[in-house]
Amino acid sequence: ETGVTQSPTHLIKTRGQQVTLRCSSQSGHNTVSWYQQALGQGPQFIFQYYREEENGRGNFPPRFSGLQFPNYSSELNVNALELDDSALYLCASSKVGGNTEAFFGQGTRLTVV
Amino acid sequence: GNSVTQMEGPVTLSEEAFLTINCTYTATGYPSLFWYVQYPGEGLQLLLKATKADDKGSNKGFEATYRKETTSFHLEKGSVQVSDSAVYFCALSVDSGTYKYIFGTGTRLKVLA
Numbered sequence: 001e002t003g004v005t006q007s008p009t010h011l012i013k014t015r016g017q018q019v020t021l022r023c024s025s026q027s028g029h030n031t032v033s034w035y036q037q038a039l040g041q042g043p044q045f046i047f048q049y050y051r052e053e054e055n056g057r058g059n060f061p062p063r064f065s066g067l068q069f070p071n072y073s074s075e076l077n078v079n080a081l082e083l084d085d086s087a088l089y090l091c092a093s094s095k096v097g098g099n100t101e102a103f104f105g106q107g108t109r110l111t112v113v
Numbered sequence: 114g115n116s117v118t119q120m121e122g123p124v125t126l127s128e129e130a131f132l133t134i135n136c137t138y139t140a141t142g143y144p145s146l147f148w149y150v151q152y153p154g155e156g157l158q159l160l161l162k163a164t165k166a167d168d169k170g171s172n173k174g175f176e177a178t179y180r181k182e183t184t185s186f187h188l189e190k191g192s193v194q195v196s197d198s199a200v201y202f203c204a205l206s207v208d209s210g211t212y213k214y215i216f217g218t219g220t221r222l223k224v225l226a
Binding site: 004006040042043048058103104106 | 117147149154155156157158159162202204208212213214215216217218219
């Protein structure tokens with residue numbers, strides 16, 4: 001059973017650019033959620049995807065968007081990057097109807113300069 | 114609204130000392146409660162969980178009991194090891210069917226040999 005994998009592990013972008021982060025769900029999972037973890041803080045829920053549709057969203061602006069693919073992998077897209085977007089972005093997968101916990105990847109460290 | 118409050122760190126202990134990390138919550142409905150651990154440079158790992166009042170979650174010597182009357186879910190371990198050094202996050206989930214977790218700010222634990 002493979003775990004949740006994210007790519008890339010690190011990247012640096014310039015303010016105003018766009019970025020795409022990728023996540024492969026754990027085998028057998030059908031739901032993916034994304035979190036932003038600023039330095040020294042707890043993760044903040046961005047949104048969740050199930051059956052390729054967004055079915056829950058936190059307090060993040062529309063420039064944060066996502067996709068879920070038929071194989072349950074997912075992308076997080078952030079447009080018009082701001083300095084405050086610098087953070088660790090975590091992907092978590094889970095299975096609707098399964099256990100209640102989500103399994104997290106190791107994250108992508110995004111630095112906006 | 115829903116929220117989680119954790120004791121601030123860092124918590125510094127000697128090996129074999131007793132550990133308590135306090136966590137209290139505010140939630141509508143009947144939340145599930147979790148403790149996650151984050152080792153340096155890694156994502157989050159589920160440590161233990163409890164889904165209803167009076168449940169006790171346990172794993173690797175760590176325990177936490179879901180106390181509805183005091184809205185608490187304190188993490189305890191009888192004898193810590195240097196390898197337990199990490200950041201510990203308390204979290205709750207109130208939305209069944211989604212995996213929107215609300216995390217505390219985390220408590221850093223340092224165990225000295």
